[in-house]
Amino acid sequence: MTNSACYTPITNKTASWLSVVYRYDPVTGTMLPTGNGVTESSGINKDNHDEMLKWFSNLMADTFA
Numbered sequence: 735m736t737n738s739a740c741y742t743p744i745t746n747k748t749a750s751w752l753s754v755v756y757r758y759d760p761v762t763g764t765m766l767p768t769g770n771g772v773t774e775s776s777g778i779n780k781d782n783h784d785e786m787l788k789w790f791s792n793l794m795a796d797t798f799a
Contacts, residue, residue, distance in 0.1 A: 736755070751782055
């Protein structure tokens, strides 16, 4: 199983996000969404924007450390 997450900046101080969990299907050889479907933020706000910046900083640190 793996997760796909997408942050979307709306303004320079607000953002939204969505996420989907996928599982590998050995029959088709593809990744398929689990039964939970798409999870999304409850709204566009500053907290999501702050979390997006933290996520990006961690991604860059992990990638280029």
